[in-house]
Amino acid sequence: MASYSVLHGSVALITLQNPPVNALSAAVRAGITDAVQRTLKDPQVTSVVICGQNGRFCGGADIREFGGSMSGPPLVPMINAIEAMDKPVVAAIEGVALGGGLELALGCHYRIAHRQALVGLPEVTLGLLPAAGGSQRLPRLIGLPAALDLITTGKHILASEALKLGIVDQVTDGNALNMAVEFARRIVGKPLDPRRISTLPCPSPPDVDFLLDRVLAQVRKRARGALAPVACVGALRAAVFLPFAQGMEKERELMGALFDSGQARALQYAFFSQRLVSQLENHCCYWARYGLVPRHIAPEEILERCLYALTNEGFNILQDGMAAGPEDIDAIYVFGYGWPRHRGGPMFHAGQVGLARVLEKLEHYQHKHPDVPYLKPSPLLRRLVAAGSPAVQKWREFLNKDRVHSQL
Numbered sequence: 502m503a504s505y506s507v508l509h510g511s512v513a514l515i516t517l518q519n520p521p522v523n524a525l526s527a528a529v530r531a532g533i534t535d536a537v538q539r540t541l542k543d544p545q546v547t548s549v550v551i552c553g554q555n556g557r558f559c560g561g562a563d564i565r566e567f568g569g570s571m572s573g574p575p576l577v578p579m580i581n582a583i584e585a586m587d588k589p590v591v592a593a594i595e596g597v598a599l600g601g602g603l604e605l606a607l608g609c610h611y612r613i614a615h616r617q618a619l620v621g622l623p624e625v626t627l628g629l630l631p632a633a634g635g636s637q638r639l640p641r642l643i644g645l646p647a648a649l650d651l652i653t654t655g656k657h658i659l660a661s662e663a664l665k666l667g668i669v670d671q672v673t674d675g676n677a678l679n680m681a682v683e684f685a686r687r688i689v690g691k692p693l694d695p696r697r698i699s700t701l702p703c704p705s706p707p708d709v710d711f712l713l714d715r716v717l718a719q720v721r722k723r724a725r726g727a728l729a730p731v732a733c734v735g736a737l738r739a740a741v742f743l744p745f746a747q748g749m750e751k752e753r754e755l756m757g758a759l760f761d762s763g764q765a766r767a768l769q770y771a772f773f774s775q776r777l778v779s780q781l782e783n784h785c786c787y788w789a790r791y792g793l794v795p796r797h798i799a800p801e802e803i804l805e806r807c808l809y810a811l812t813n814e815g816f817n818i819l820q821d822g823m824a825a826g827p828e829d830i831d832a833i834y835v836f837g838y839g840w841p842r843h844r845g846g847p848m849f850h851a852g853q854v855g856l857a858r859v860l861e862k863l864e865h866y867q868h869k870h871p872d873v874p875y876l877k878p879s880p881l882l883r884r885l886v887a888a889g890s891p892a893v894q895k896w897r898e899f900l901n902k903d904r905v906h907s908q909l
């Protein structure tokens with residue numbers, strides 16, 4: 502939803518209303534669209550301020566809508582319509598302006614922020630890219646190097662840093678909304694063309710190809726196999742080499758490839774599960790509602806039951822000859838599933854914990870949960886422990902001897 506009011510007889514105030522972060526749900530987008538139309542029709546209105554209720558501008562597109570049918574007015578035309586208005590539009594940024602929230606602000610002609618507000622385009626952390634013009638407007642506003650850094654990392658920056666980059670025009674330690682309203686009254690009549698970012702050329706540094714290739718290599722190394730950072734670089738490359746409209750087409754095409762990817766769904770799941778779990782820690786009514794009897798569970802118990810069952814299946818895979826050595830299993834987890842490299846992989850981890858301890862714990866949990874088949878210790882694990890728990894680097898040799906011995 503978005504409320505509409507007129508201040509001082511001439512400044513239209515559009516307030517995003519979707520707690521807790523004023524995410525751009527279908528209802529909010531419809532509210533903004535209606536309010537923008539009202540400002541255009543009201544001859545008394547000479548300038549517009551957009552803000553968010555409860556001291557937060559906007560946390561971006563409504564991630565909860567991603568799994569469903571995306572109804573309501575689309576973001577891109579809405580932002581383009583705001584930018585095209587012939588009445589100045591000022592974004593009053595408090596709290597956060599992230600993702601689509603910052604893209605909305607970039608469609609405004611001016612941006613006034615509270616010094617402690619956070620701005621950024623964190624879409625890449627959700628397996629996506631800025632898809633409401635952010636990949637095309639931001640480099641036009643702050644240059645390609647800074648835009649590459651912000652968009653491929655998804656980092657949030659304080660408004661004071663955003664001021665230095667040129668993302669916001671003014672910051673205040675006071676009331677950003679009041680400052681924005683006063684600013685909106687003062688700038689009536691000033692030319693708006695230079696303020697329409699989409700009409701600006703995208704500055705192209707002399708070594709632009711080298712810069713793009715270097716950043717592409719960096720993001721590929723930093724997040725091996727991740728699709729979104731690579732797509733972000735592709736969208737920014739389009740911003741430099743294509744006119745805005747074609748760059749927007751490229752942004753839309755790249756987002757389309759990411760939106761339904763397994764990586765995006767996984768990262769968005771992780772976003773919500775992180776918050777759900779942190780809420781459940783002391784959510785006693787949740788237990789009551791589901792008839793759960795709270796008991797103390799050490800984090801180690803959850804870790805051990807998940808990890809040791811996983812490594813136990815690894816021993817069964819080695820025993821069945823489906824993998825030649827533990828390295829084959831660990832490489833799959835490290836390079837394919839993002840297992841922390843500094844922890845080597847599940848089989849290496851078992852060696853570090855100590856095979857005797859892994860066996861002891863599996864026997865303990867199997868005794869407690871006889872109905873869980875994956876907790877039954879692998880015969881190979883028992884043989885390795887009986888052989889003195891050789892280092893993981895020796896298991897391949899042990900397996901070869903084991904296979905020769907079993908064929909005699």
Ligand SMILES: C[C@H](O)[C@H](C)C(=O)SCCNC(=O)CCNC(=O)[C@H](O)C(C)(C)COP(=O)([O-])OP(=O)([O-])OC[C@H]1O[C@@H](n2cnc3c(N)ncnc32)[C@H](O)[C@@H]1OP(=O)([O-])[O-]
Pocket residue numbers: 521522524560561562563564565576597599600601602604623624627629630631632633635773776777780
């Ligand atoms: C077109 C465009 O290009 C693209 C496609 C996009 O725009 S994609 C979207 C891009 N935007 C983001 O990536 C920002 C994600 N959010 C955050 O980083 C943080 O939320 C926060 C804004 C810095 C606030 O942190 P917080 O610590 O004060 O509170 P919280 O616990 O995190 O969140 C408080 C509550 O708000 C919910 N929430 C937060 N952001 C949300 C969002 N964008 N959509 C829906 N719900 C959101 C969150 O799930 C939690 O819900 P519940 O658990 O209470 O039910």
